[in-house]
Amino acid sequence: MSAAPAFADRATEAAVGRSARRLAPGAVRLAPSAAPALVAWYTVAGPEEATGPLGHAFDERVPDYAWGESSFERTERKFLRHATQGVLARAGWTPEEVDLHLGGDLLDEITTHNFVARELGIPFVGMFSACATGGGVLAMGALAVAAGAAERLLCSVSSHYYTAERQYRYPVELGVERLATNQRTATGAAAFLLAPAPPGGGEAIRVTAVTWGRVRDLGVKDPNNMGAAEGPAAADTLLRHFSRPDAVPEDYDLVLTGDLARVGLPLARRLCREGGLDLGERWQDAGVLLYAPDQPVQAGGSGAACCALVLAGHVLTAMARGELGRVLFVATGSLHSKTTYQQGDVLPVVAHAVELEGPAARPRRGGEEA
Amino acid sequence: MGAALRVEHGVDRRRYQEWVRAAEPRPHVAAALLRAFLAGGMICTVGQGVLNLLRASGLSEKEAAAPLAVAMVFLGSAATALGVYDNLAKVAGMGAALPITGFSNAMTAPAMEYKREGYVLGLGSRVFSVAGPVLVYGFATAWLLAMVSWLLSRVGIHWGLAG
Structure with missing residues (x-):
């Protein structure tokens, strides 16, 4: 490891007299020299996602839910296989050159990832934060690269509408009327590659800060209203992130949460305003962006793939083009199981935030950049 | 950040529940009732047609009851297998769930779903899950x-x- 510290807390302490970790628990800023680069990303989108407003942005668009497989669980693995192999091919890396693969999905025992990891042969750790897994794996991956523990790192998430329906709700062909608060589990997979940034940063998109989620709840027990349940997780993570003296809302071009959707987003905004944080129009939600209002998705999208598809297909591309500079990606998830909600327990929720800076990022006004 | 920002939003569960109740979109009860009535009525009209055919073939009303149920269960099951019934139910709600065809759908859908885990531990043990x-x-x-x-x-x- 190099002598330079990977994390910027000591600098913050010098600037404000207190460690930022005590001001904002769980919020970690990487030292500028250690911030790793997002080298490549790759998306595989399902039928409803491919025909949505962001459909053009995805690398592969799959026209049907089975995709030639004999079960939807196998189809989800095929989505993930295409995403991971696609991203490795894009960067010209072979699996043998990758130090670590972090990934997760919604299925019991994270089976989609464990099976695909068995084919890839890259050292693998499965992670589960339900729909917030994308934030969790990117954050953990960035810290692993910043700390020098991995030089080439693969992150991935996947979800499939029909595998999630079957696990959390009902058999696929059962006639059930949807509620207006229901969200549709996105079908798709996204994969990302992380590596140390080239000296000076250059044109790379870098992960510059991470704010870990705390598991929260504000008493929502209804699994048909996950957006409302996840609002408190998003608000908690955002309030802690922006409590750091070096985080100022005006420095961000976009705050992308996922997946609060149309019911949860206004609730989370209201919670943040109660805490004194108003992010205005720069705060958008992946569950709202992924589908058009006339698609059969009720309140919007959800699922581990939802916010990851929007981040990779839409946001990172815009950052690479210089249309967006600094972005805060806040993946939200509900950590319930079918057993816990049937036993009447609340939906525990979590949100992990990852701050990204592209070549167009303006210098930060807040804090201790020096 | 300025002094106004707090790490905790300070909103308690009771207050948040009030927000959530106010934020939930109101269901259009009248429209849902109308859709259920029309779809349920349509299914019952098909049932009446089948009953008329059975009566015309010489069965009494009482004798026709069992073959009528069999025919309607078959139709519900076939519509489920063809992937039609769940789409109908998304629009019709209770209008599709309440007739005997809905019961047929509730049997056929898990049978199709869990067949992948085998005929004993899959289909056999979970066909009654709904x-x-x-x-x-x-x-x-x-x-x-x-x-x-x-x-x-x-x-x-x-x-x-x-x-």
Whole structure:
């Protein structure tokens, strides 16, 4: 490891007299020299996602839910296989050159990832934060690269509408009327590659800060209203992130949460305003962006793939083009199981935030950049 | 950040529940009732057509009841297998769930779903995963009513089943 510290807390302490970790628990800023680069990303989108407003942005668009497989669980693995192999091919890396693969999905025992990891042969750790897994794996991956523990790192998430329906709700062909608060589990997979940034940063998109989620709840027990349940997780993570003296809302071009959707987003905004944080129009939600209002998705999208598809297909591309500079990606998830909600327990929720800076990022006004 | 920003938003569960209730979109009850009435009525009209055919073939109304149920269960099951019934139910709601075709859908859908785990541990053990409660509480209610009916008959009140 190099002598330079990977994390910027000591600098913050010098600037404000207190460690930022005590001001904002769980919020970690990487030292500028250690911030790793997002080298490549790759998306595989399902039928409803491919025909949505962001459909053009995805690398592969799959026209049907089975995709030639004999079960939807196998189809989800095929989505993930295409995403991971696609991203490795894009960067010209072979699996043998990758130090670590972090990934997760919604299925019991994270089976989609464990099976695909068995084919890839890259050292693998499965992670589960339900729909917030994308934030969790990117954050953990960035810290692993910043700390020098991995030089080439693969992150991935996947979800499939029909595998999630079957696990959390009902058999696929059962006639059930949807509620207006229901969200549709996105079908798709996204994969990302992380590596140390080239000296000076250059044109790379870098992960510059991470704010870990705390598991929260504000008493929502209804699994048909996950957006409302996840609002408190998003608000908690955002309030802690922006409590750091070096985080100022005006420095961000976009705050992308996922997946609060149309019911949860206004609730989370209201919670943040109660805490004194108003992010205005720069705060958008992946569950709202992924589908058009006339698609059969009720309140919007959800699922581990939802916010990851929007981040990779839409946001990172815009950052690479210089249309967006600094972005805060806040993946939200509900950590319930079918057993816990049937036993009447609340939906525990979590949100992990990852701050990204592209070549167009303006210098930060807040804090201790020096 | 300025002094106004706090790490905790300070909103408690009771207050948030009020927000959530106010934020939930109101269901259009009248439109849902109308859709359920039209779809349910459509299914019942098909049932009446089948009954008329059975009557025309010489069966009495009582004799036609069993073959009618079989025919409607078959139609519900076939529509489920063709992937039509769940789409109908998304629009029709209770109008598709309440007729006997809905019960057929509740049996066929898990059968299709869990067949992938094999015919014994999959289809065999989980085919009642949706319809099971209907059967359990249907049988329990039938037993309870028969008991009541029998007890009433002992004190000279003849009502319904035991009559």
